[in-house]
Amino acid sequence: MRDNVDWRLDQWRTERPDLDPGPMGVVARIQRACRLLERELRENFARHDLQLWEFDVLGTIRRCGPPFRLTAGQLVEATMVTSGAITNRIDRLVARGLVTREVDPANRRSVLISLTDEGRELIDRVVVDHIDLEASLLRDLSGDDQDQLAGLLRRLLTTLGDHPQT
Numbered sequence: 001m002r003d004n005v006d007w008r009l010d011q012w013r014t015e016r017p018d019l020d021p022g023p024m025g026v027v028a029r030i031q032r033a034c035r036l037l038e039r040e041l042r043e044n045f046a047r048h049d050l051q052l053w054e055f056d057v058l059g060t061i062r063r064c065g066p067p068f069r070l071t072a073g074q075l076v077e078a079t080m081v082t083s084g085a086i087t088n089r090i091d092r093l094v095a096r097g098l099v100t101r102e103v104d105p106a107n108r109r110s111v112l113i114s115l116t117d118e119g120r121e122l123i124d125r126v127v128v129d130h131i132d133l134e135a136s137l138l139r140d141l142s143g144d145d146q147d148q149l150a151g152l153l154r155r156l157l158t159t160l161g162d163h164p165q166t
Contacts, residue, residue: 005029037137044133048126053079055130057089058098058123061115069114071104077165098122
């Protein structure tokens with residue numbers, strides 16, 4: 001079985017036989033898989049009137065547990081976007097009634113972002129469909145294959161500097 005990346009690598013091998021394009025094959029497959037998976041995820045979130053970034057922010061707050069509240073700084077770190085981007089995203093979620101924003105009484109320089117009841121109900125409903133979709137997208141990989149792929153990707157990510165939040 002061959003994929004689009006094999007075709008590209010063959011072209012490089014023909015045009016530049018002095019190079020080993022093997023690393024390009026790994027990175028290109030990760031990039032293509034990301035684009036294809038994101039397309040599916042976006043379509044699923046659109047059915048719930050959500051964008052991928054909205055799911056990311058709501059899910060980040062939801063999975064932190066009660067009282068379902070994080071600082072804007074914690075959201076920046078968790079979502080890997082700039083503080084300006086997270087401010088814009090929070091503004092949009094506040095306007096939709098999915099989160100609230102308040103000054104942290106314990107630290108007046110910090111802003112707390114909390115899920116509203118509507119935001120919590122939405123994320124709890126959407127995450128079920130999200131997990132079902134992801135399972136269907138991985139259906140051709142056995143459980144062992146999925147575990148092996150997850151382990152390899154985890155090793156790559158940690159090598160690239162991706163580590164758990166503290």
